[in-house]
Amino acid sequence: MSVPLLEVGRLSVEFGSTDMPLRAASDVSFTVDAGEVVGIVGESGSGKSVSALAVMGLIDAPGRVRAERLAFAGRDLQRMPERERRSLLGGDMAMIFQDPVTSLNPSFTVAFQLMETIALHEGGSRKARRARALKLLKDVEIPDAERRLHAFPHQLSGGMSQRVMLAMAIACNPRLLIADEPTTALDVTVQAQMLALLARLQKERGMALVLITHDLGVISEVAQRVLVMYAGQVVESASAEDLFAQPRHPYTEALLASLPERNAGKRRLASLAGTVPGAFDRPAGCLLSPRCPYVQERCRVERPELFEVGTSRARCFYPLGAAPQP
Amino acid sequence: MSDLVLATDALTKRYEVSGGLFQPKATVRALQDVSLSLAAGRTLAVVGESGCGKSTLARQIAMLEAPTSGTITIGGVDATAADAAARRALRRTVQMVFQNPFASLNPRKKVGTALEEPLAINTDLGKSEREERGRAMLGRVGLSPEHYRRYPHMFSGGQRQRVAIARALMLEPRLVIADEPVSALDVSIQAQVLNLLMDLQDETGVAYVFISHNLAVVELIADEVIVMYLGRVMERAPKAELFAAPRHPYTRALLASTPRVDATRGAAALARAAASALSGELPSPLAPPSGCVFRTRCPFAIGRCAEVVPALEPAGAAHAAACIRQDEIG
Amino acid sequence: MSAMSPLASTMPTAPPSPAAELWRDFRRNRGAVIGLAVLALLVVCAVFANVIAPYSPSEQYRDATLVRPSLTPVGGHVFVLGTDEVGRDILSRLIHGTRLSLAIGIVSVGLSLSLGVLLGLVAGFYRGRLPEYVVMRLMDVMLALPSLLLAVAVVAVLGPGLANAMYAIAIVMLPHFVRLTRGAVLTELAKDYVQASRLAGAGTWRLMFDTVLPNCAAPLIVQATLGFSSAILDAAALGFLGLGAQPPTPEWGSMLASALEFIQSAWWVVTLPGLAILVTVLAFNLTGDGLRDALDPKLKT
Numbered sequence: 029m030s031v032p033l034l035e036v037g038r039l040s041v042e043f044g045s046t047d048m049p050l051r052a053a054s055d056v057s058f059t060v061d062a063g064e065v066v067g068i069v070g071e072s073g074s075g076k077s078v079s080a081l082a083v084m085g086l087i088d089a090p091g092r093v094r095a096e097r098l099a100f101a102g103r104d105l106q107r108m109p110e111r112e113r114r115s116l117l118g119g120d121m122a123m124i125f126q127d128p129v130t131s132l133n134p135s136f137t138v139a140f141q142l143m144e145t146i147a148l149h150e151g152g153s154r155k156a157r158r159a160r161a162l163k164l165l166k167d168v169e170i171p172d173a174e175r176r177l178h179a180f181p182h183q184l185s186g187g188m189s190q191r192v193m194l195a196m197a198i199a200c201n202p203r204l205l206i207a208d209e210p211t212t213a214l215d216v217t218v219q220a221q222m223l224a225l226l227a228r229l230q231k232e233r234g235m236a237l238v239l240i241t242h243d244l245g246v247i248s249e250v251a252q253r254v255l256v257m258y259a260g261q262v263v264e265s266a267s268a269e270d271l272f273a274q275p276r277h278p279y280t281e282a283l284l285a286s287l288p289e290r291n292a293g294k295r296r297l298a299s300l301a302g303t304v305p306g307a308f309d310r311p312a313g314c315l316l317s318p319r320c321p322y323v324q325e326r327c328r329v330e331r332p333e334l335f336e337v338g339t340s341r342a343r344c345f346y347p348l349g350a351a352p353q354p
Numbered sequence: 355m356s357d358l359v360l361a362t363d364a365l366t367k368r369y370e371v372s373g374g375l376f377q378p379k380a381t382v383r384a385l386q387d388v389s390l391s392l393a394a395g396r397t398l399a400v401v402g403e404s405g406c407g408k409s410t411l412a413r414q415i416a417m418l419e420a421p422t423s424g425t426i427t428i429g430g431v432d433a434t435a436a437d438a439a440a441r442r443a444l445r446r447t448v449q450m451v452f453q454n455p456f457a458s459l460n461p462r463k464k465v466g467t468a469l470e471e472p473l474a475i476n477t478d479l480g481k482s483e484r485e486e487r488g489r490a491m492l493g494r495v496g497l498s499p500e501h502y503r504r505y506p507h508m509f510s511g512g513q514r515q516r517v518a519i520a521r522a523l524m525l526e527p528r529l530v531i532a533d534e535p536v537s538a539l540d541v542s543i544q545a546q547v548l549n550l551l552m553d554l555q556d557e558t559g560v561a562y563v564f565i566s567h568n569l570a571v572v573e574l575i576a577d578e579v580i581v582m583y584l585g586r587v588m589e590r591a592p593k594a595e596l597f598a599a600p601r602h603p604y605t606r607a608l609l610a611s612t613p614r615v616d617a618t619r620g621a622a623a624l625a626r627a628a629a630s631a632l633s634g635e636l637p638s639p640l641a642p643p644s645g646c647v648f649r650t651r652c653p654f655a656i657g658r659c660a661e662v663v664p665a666l667e668p669a670g671a672a673h674a675a676a677c678i679r680q681d682e683i684g
Numbered sequence: 685m686s687a688m689s690p691l692a693s694t695m696p697t698a699p700p701s702p703a704a705e706l707w708r709d710f711r712r713n714r715g716a717v718i719g720l721a722v723l724a725l726l727v728v729c730a731v732f733a734n735v736i737a738p739y740s741p742s743e744q745y746r747d748a749t750l751v752r753p754s755l756t757p758v759g760g761h762v763f764v765l766g767t768d769e770v771g772r773d774i775l776s777r778l779i780h781g782t783r784l785s786l787a788i789g790i791v792s793v794g795l796s797l798s799l800g801v802l803l804g805l806v807a808g809f810y811r812g813r814l815p816e817y818v819v820m821r822l823m824d825v826m827l828a829l830p831s832l833l834l835a836v837a838v839v840a841v842l843g844p845g846l847a848n849a850m851y852a853i854a855i856v857m858l859p860h861f862v863r864l865t866r867g868a869v870l871t872e873l874a875k876d877y878v879q880a881s882r883l884a885g886a887g888t889w890r891l892m893f894d895t896v897l898p899n900c901a902a903p904l905i906v907q908a909t910l911g912f913s914s915a916i917l918d919a920a921a922l923g924f925l926g927l928g929a930q931p932p933t934p935e936w937g938s939m940l941a942s943a944l945e946f947i948q949s950a951w952w953v954v955t956l957p958g959l960a961i962l963v964t965v966l967a968f969n970l971t972g973d974g975l976r977d978a979l980d981p982k983l984k985t
Contacts (some may be wrong), residue, residue, distance in 0.1 A: 216567060216612055217403060217632050272615060283542065287541070297545035
């Protein structure tokens with residue numbers, strides 16, 4: 029466990045003109061150890077999806093990706109030749125996306141798409157690949173797998189399509205799986221099945237799982253460590269236990285406080301006024317300062333770093349339940 | 355009771371769809387025997403997953419489509435038997451807020467014009483008076499006057515939803531159907547919009563039919579809840595009872611599947627979720643199972659479930675569940 | 685953690701109107717701006733033809749027939765672009781011809797667009813019922829015939845002449861507008877804001893023209909611009925066949941037709957009207973493309 033599986037150091041992703049760029053993600057740093065489950069939680073515009081795409085190398089021009097460090101199993105992803113990096117994709121590193129309907133090619137059968145993935149990374153005879161494809165479908169708990177192998181995506185329900193996508197992603201036994209909002213588009217009963225499946229696969233194969241979602245409930249059930257993102261930055265990084273028991277960043281606290289289940293019995297939900305800053309109204313100091321209920325003068329002028337606060341880290345000069353930063 | 359804003363009786367809606375080339379037409383049973391009632395100033399939540407018929411129900415109550423059979427009574431008036439003029443008058447009583455804030459506002463109309471439209475069609479108010487009311491309503495939902503002459507694409511999702519709510523209230527309806535009004539919004543914006551809806555209910559006494567798949571939100575906002583599956587009502591109860599003591603297996607599965615922040619964590623949580631997870635898939639609405647439509651996925655199904663369509667049996671004062679085994683399951 | 689306070693505006697103080705935004709996006713396309721400039725020039729020529737043209741377009745200078753384009757006077761007159769076989773100044777005829785070409789474009793497209801939009805709305809709103817069936821089958825029949833033949837057939841029935849040519853062209857373009865409108869209407873009808881207007885009590889008429897039609901405008905505007913250019917070409921073709929404008933009307937197409945025999949001996953009589961057609965059609969196409977590009981991103985917002 030000496031070298032983390034994934035190291036991301038000060039990642040930033042920008043779009044638009046160079047003098048007035050849209051910073052979709054800035055100064056994002058985190059590590060993922062082998063076999064660990066990390067949750068990244070944030071609302072729209074938080075930069076969570078963009079960061080994952082950048083790690084996978086899926087951000088094309090005109091997006092600009094920069095990072096101090098971006099390494100997989102100790103190998104520098106930024107210095108790697110294109111071909112090598114592409115062979116990692118789908119092989120050791122895999123990703124599944126939110127909308128299964130648009131992620132599968134509607135013109136080809138499930139069998140074709142699965143076998144294509146296997147062919148790209150492992151090869152083998154047609155018969156062998158077909159057998160592997162069938163086994164994969166059974167692994168992801170698709171009932172009646174034989175028949176489903178020859179189905180087209182539009183004949184599958186949302187939950188089934190998501191499982192097929194998962195099958196494609198784990199086909200080559202990746203060491204890291206990034207799941208971007210994998211259950212958001214699914215019904216809640218299907219979601220529970222999907223999460224249980226993801227957890228089981230993760231344990232069986234010793235895969236590291238990065239789960240990106242806006243649903244704190246999902247995070248609380250599945251993740252060991254959590255990153256909270258806001259307006260393109262990581263604002264808190266902590267173990268799941270610590271995060272839910274004692275959030276250190278005011279945004280995390282607000283997010284938890286606005287959940288309906290934490291407002292049981294009350295008539296009004298606690299809510300944070302205002303909206304996430306866009307491209308053109310980013311505050312000079314801390315990005316939460318216009319909305320933060322604990323804002324002080326220092327917050328408005330200085331940008332906080334991600335400070336250590338006990339066993340967590342928070343991007344705040346006055347972290348909750350701890351002494352202010354010097 | 356004249357205090358009832360809405361009452362439906364055995365509401366049924368079937369759609370005909372083509373079965374394919376040379377095939378006979380197939381029937382989708384979108385709604386089957388749905389009966390409910392709602393008093394003024396109260397909120398009825400309709401809960402269910404995809405294919406349960408909640409959107410169809412919304413369209414029926416909003417009189418956007420006519421039911422196949424059954425009746426809808428709005429404010430004491432039978433909407434199903436009403437003629438065109440009476441239906442037009444009823445429009446003032448029922449309004450709707452839609453799920454997708456990006457599609458529910460006309461992109462070519464300024465926000466102010468959209469707000470004035472209901473008044474222009476249904477009242478004789480002059481231009482300046484319409485504008486005055488529009489601006490007042492916009493302020494009431496928390497937007498500022500300078501937003502009045504803006505186009506929808508300049509607003510965020512949460513702001514558009516506020517405009518949609520304002521538009522729904524322009525005619526001072528007695529009933530507003532909210533079809534997943536916050537599902538497309540971020541968590542913190544959801545809180546703002548839900549607060550707005552509850553404030554407005556306190557101020558105006560409007561009744562809500564609140565459609566949602568998010569049980570946490572329902573627990574907060576509802577007075578009474580009905581749970582639907584494949585077009586039928588599975589359970590109906592006051593909110594507190596439904597969450598404390600659900601009687602129908604489907605309701606229990608829904609409650610168990612909802613991830614909660616303060617529940618057990620990690621492996622134990624997942625084990626619980628997996629254990630309560632339903633087996634199988636949603637049956638096709640073209641060929642629903644015989645007897646109880648839920649039986650193919652129910653952990654408590656027995657032979658008789660395939661033979662008998664369970665009626666809503668009372669289980670308490672205002673609590674009813676459609677399960678022949680509800681007393682045994684405990 | 686305040687409960688409810690009016691939201692601060694996160695928008696710039698005075699957002700540009702849709703027209704200003706459209707112009708800003710349009711301006712970025714150099715070709716489109718050039719096209720628009722040429723069109724503006726053509727409009728000026730058409731409006732002020734009497735003032736700009738050096739001579740009358742029908743005045744025949746018998747002693748100066750088939751004169752080459754040059755600046756040296758012939759028989760006391762300067763014919764910058766030469767004269768045709770009966771001594772009429774080509775420059776003046778081209779300038780006056782601008783009026784006719786623009787008129788053809790406006791009238792044909794105007795007629796076709798109006799009727800096409802109406803039929804398309806009916807077809808879209810009454811989907812699955814008799815009105816849609818009737819309209820679309822009629823359009824299918826019209827599309828099955830080659831457009832030029834159809835135009836020729838119409839003119840044969842109505843009789844030759846520029847006005848009848850314009851009606852024929854309008855009829856030929858009709859199915860395209862109907863299909864386009866119907867497609868756009870069906871897309872919009874699926875959206876919630878239409879339901880919201882129905883809930884507000886809007887009747888079919890208001891739904892058609894006030895709610896849905898403005899949202900279908902973008903593809904229609906683009907098609908109309910491109911329709912201008914095809915109208916001019918069709919009129920030229922009909923004129924070429926002798927079925928459109930009759931002499932001495934200085935319509936570019938018929939100018940081409942009556943001068944074909946001189947293509948070797950007096951190239952300017954044939955080439956210059958052809959160039960005029962080319963430039964005009966190109967200008968309309970560039971403008972239309974620019975409009976489509978400028979309108980498209982807005983559709984996606």
